[in-house]
Amino acid sequence: MKKTPSLFYQSLVVALIAAVSALLISVTHDLTDEARRQSTYSEEQKALKELLGTNFDNNPCAEKILISSPDSEEKLEFYPARRAKTIKSFAIKSYSDFAPGGRMEIMVGFNIDGSIIGSKILSAPHNIIKPAGNKASISSLAVNDAVNRAVGAYKKLNSGGLQ
Amino acid sequence: MKDKNLSCLTKGIIRENPVLTMLLGLCPVLGVSTTAAGSLSMGLTTLLVLVCSAASVSFLKNIIPPRFRLLCFLIIISAFVSTADILISAYLPRLHKTLGIYLPLIVVNGIILNRTELFASQNNLKSAILDALGMGTGFTLIITVLGIFREIVGAGTLLGFRLLPDSALILLLPPGAFFALACLFIVFNRLRKVC
Structure with missing residues (x-):
């Protein structure tokens, strides 16, 4: 009759398999860190170009700052678009947790007077987008919430004066 | 021996297709x-x-404790799914967005657990x-x-590229997925009788 290995040996094997698996994941994560950062950066650049056009001569991504959210401790990203060192327009990266299935991130573009130029969804939980990718099908409650949060953050920031 | 290898490779494509004979992996098939x-x-x-x-489980089958085998299989599968998830998010971000939640959900894909438990751990x-290649090809073919x-x-x-001037949007919605799968079942059953 085959002898059953001890519980210690069995636990050791499970722990070893788990350790090797964790190592594989962490090595892959470290090796792809730069590529992931690049893809996020280029996505932000693309969204900024779509929202703010080309009427700026700086790199808003390089000058982004963190600003207070109107309703939570979480910070939002503020992207100033300058021409001749003066802010002509700007964008705020906001979010909403009202999207069914998780967090939705959105970039909202503003003119310098605070009027909204437009918004672009950066990431959304898969199940709130219709298969055809119809933008109108994104949960309107979540989009409203995210845009309102960006507007609130702008108002809060503007009370201190935009430079 | 050569026939056995060939059978391992081809059985999952039509004869024992995991989706159409065992109804495994239906969640991504219908959702994606x-x-x-x-x-x-x-x-x-x-x-x-x-x-x-399957390769990892087969390689480690003699040291995986029988009492904890499912736990070990799930750890191994999760490791490969997480690695694929990280690689796709880094190098193919658009695809990562398209696949969404269904990518991490590969961990609980019935086909993978079924083949590792019933075949890879005993062969x-x-x-x-070869079995994993055949079953995976069968799944890829159907989806x-x-x-x-x-x-x-x-x-x-x-x-x-546009092929038709008009379309039936219902096919892109969840009920349409079931309808399309039913059509595929009809074709598959006819095909299986011929084969």
Whole structure:
């Protein structure tokens, strides 16, 4: 009759398999860190170009700052678009947790007077987008919430004066 | 011996197709198959995870404790799915967005657990890899055919190119997925009688 290995040996094997698996994941994560950062950066650049056009001569991504959210401790990203060192327009990266299935991130573009130029969804939980990718099908409650949060953050920031 | 290897490889494509004979992996088949490209990507990712998991389980089968075998299989499968997830998010971000939640959900894909538990853990490395390749190809074939059908009829396009002037949007919605799968079952059952 085959002898059953001890519980210690069995636990050791499970722990070893788990350790090797964790190592594989962490090595892959470290090796792809730069590529992931690049893809996020280029996505932000693309969204900024779509929202703010080309009427700026700086790199808003390089000058982004963190600003207070109107309703939570979480910070939002503020992207100033300058021409001749003066802010002509700007964008705020906001979010909403009202999207069914998780967090939705959105970039909202503003003119310098605070009027909204437009918004672009950066990431959304898969199940709130219709298969055809119809933008109108994104949960309107979540989009409203995210845009309102960006507007609130702008108002809060503007009370201190935009430079 | 050669026939056995060939049988390991081909049985999963039509004769024992995991989706159409065992109804395994239906969640991604119904959820992701709205476009041909998305379906093919999902199929290939699953195929890759299946082959790597089956190879690892077959290689480690003698040291995996029987009492904890399912736990070990799930750890191994999760590791490969997470690795695929990280790689796709870094190098193919658009595809990562398209696959969404269905990519991490490969961990609980019934085909992978079924093949590792029933085949890879009891056979040698070569047979396990061939079986995984065949089953993965069968899964990829079904999800891609379904994706092509739903994209053409539901959106009137194929790989983004317009083919039909009009489309039946219902095919892109969840009820349409079941309808398309039912059509595929009819074709498959006819085909199986011929084969």
